[in-house]
Amino acid sequence: MSEVEISVGGRKYSIVCNPGEEPDVLAASEELDKEANIILKSIGKVSDVRVLLMAGLMLGGRLKSIEKDLNDKSKDGK
Numbered sequence: 001m002s003e004v005e006i007s008v009g010g011r012k013y014s015i016v017c018n019p020g021e022e023p024d025v026l027a028a029s030e031e032l033d034k035e036a037n038i039i040l041k042s043i044g045k046v047s048d049v050r051v052l053l054m055a056g057l058m059l060g061g062r063l064k065s066i067e068k069d070l071n072d073k074s075k076d077g078k
Contacts, residue, residue: 001017001018002016002019002020003015003016004029006025006026006029006033008055009036009052009055011048015029032052032055035055036055038058039051039055039058
């Protein structure tokens with residue numbers, strides 16, 4: 001196993017991943033950090049758990065929207 005240090009919302013975390021997954025973990029953590037910083041700027045100081053939960057929900061919502069758009073486009077193409 002490999003260990004990667006990431007930063008989310010101004011906090012550092014050590015994450016264990018499979019060898020070779022480090023770039024993907026770092027890229028994903030950068031997206032999570034962007035969302036966390038938006039949340040922290042808009043509502044101020046909240047617990048780490050709440051920031052991570054809210055950032056994850058924001059990213060999940062964005063993913064669902066993209067999936068819906070792709071699904072709609074594939075239906076239109078048939």
